[in-house]
Amino acid sequence: MIDILAEMFSYTFLVRAVIVGSLVSLCASLLGVSLVLKRYSMIGDGLSHVGFGALAIATVLNLAPLTVSIPVVVLSAFLLLRVSESSKIKGDAAVALISTSALAIGVIVISITTGMNTDVCNYLFGSILAMNRGDVKLSIALSSAVLVVFILFYHKIFAVTFDETFSRATGVRAGMYNMLLAILTAITIVLGMRMMGAMLISALIIFPALTSMRLCKRFRTVVLCSAAVSLICFFTGVILSYWYSLPTGASVVAVNIIAFLLFSGAAIIQRGVR
Numbered sequence: 001m002i003d004i005l006a007e008m009f010s011y012t013f014l015v016r017a018v019i020v021g022s023l024v025s026l027c028a029s030l031l032g033v034s035l036v037l038k039r040y041s042m043i044g045d046g047l048s049h050v051g052f053g054a055l056a057i058a059t060v061l062n063l064a065p066l067t068v069s070i071p072v073v074v075l076s077a078f079l080l081l082r083v084s085e086s087s088k089i090k091g092d093a094a095v096a097l098i099s100t101s102a103l104a105i106g107v108i109v110i111s112i113t114t115g116m117n118t119d120v121c122n123y124l125f126g127s128i129l130a131m132n133r134g135d136v137k138l139s140i141a142l143s144s145a146v147l148v149v150f151i152l153f154y155h156k157i158f159a160v161t162f163d164e165t166f167s168r169a170t171g172v173r174a175g176m177y178n179m180l181l182a183i184l185t186a187i188t189i190v191l192g193m194r195m196m197g198a199m200l201i202s203a204l205i206i207f208p209a210l211t212s213m214r215l216c217k218r219f220r221t222v223v224l225c226s227a228a229v230s231l232i233c234f235f236t237g238v239i240l241s242y243w244y245s246l247p248t249g250a251s252v253v254a255v256n257i258i259a260f261l262l263f264s265g266a267a268i269i270q271r272g273v274r
Helices: 002-008 012-037 043-060 065-086 091-113 118-125 133-152 154-162 164-169 174-196 202-213 219-244 248-273
Strands: none
Touching: 002 219, 012 043, 012 133, 012 154, 012 174, 012 202, 012 219, 012 248, 043 065, 043 091, 043 118, 043 174, 043 202, 065 091, 065 133, 065 174, 118 174, 133 154, 133 174, 154 164, 154 174, 154 219, 164 174, 174 202, 174 248, 202 219, 202 248, 219 248
């Protein structure tokens, strides 16, 4: 195992992938707990489709993908909440409306211009080779900012997660913190798309949260357990991907599935003992 790790970290692109992937996994797992509890977990899937559309347009225009896609996805997160709160289109319907529209636009733009090439497949399904030095620096800076903001506003996010109505009654600006949560999720989604792909990035948000909830019952313990599970699953997935020449995103998701099944089994055993 030590030899495998030494060999892995001798490659610069793998070091970049592990650093960025670990930070993105941590951000996704922390935000995922609130999103799952608020029954808004599919926002990650919706925003990843928007991200694909933005990346497709940026590629066609020969612009920096992350520089273009981040503000577009953040704006989409804002519109998603506004549409969901102020119209008859609610929750999952709003997510489906925006995500499928963006995905269709991206596919059409690419089909008309460059066709479905390798770069497009990398955006859809992820590629560990997709991170260049500039992407790494931007990803580290933004993911670190997401973590800092989450920690600073942890108690407010906790309040709007469990009882938004009571939070509003006590003077908490629930709408602002919902928007903050959506913006942080949007940034995390875009940063993780290069490695996980638009089709799989939402798994980083959903699986660790659901896995930790099998055994943990308090919000703080769920958050901490979710972070630990996410990091372990990501690192294990990268090792399996390198050792068996498997797609990185799919390997990480597969390990998350196994972790979810193990935690579910442990929860059943725990209930049986009681």
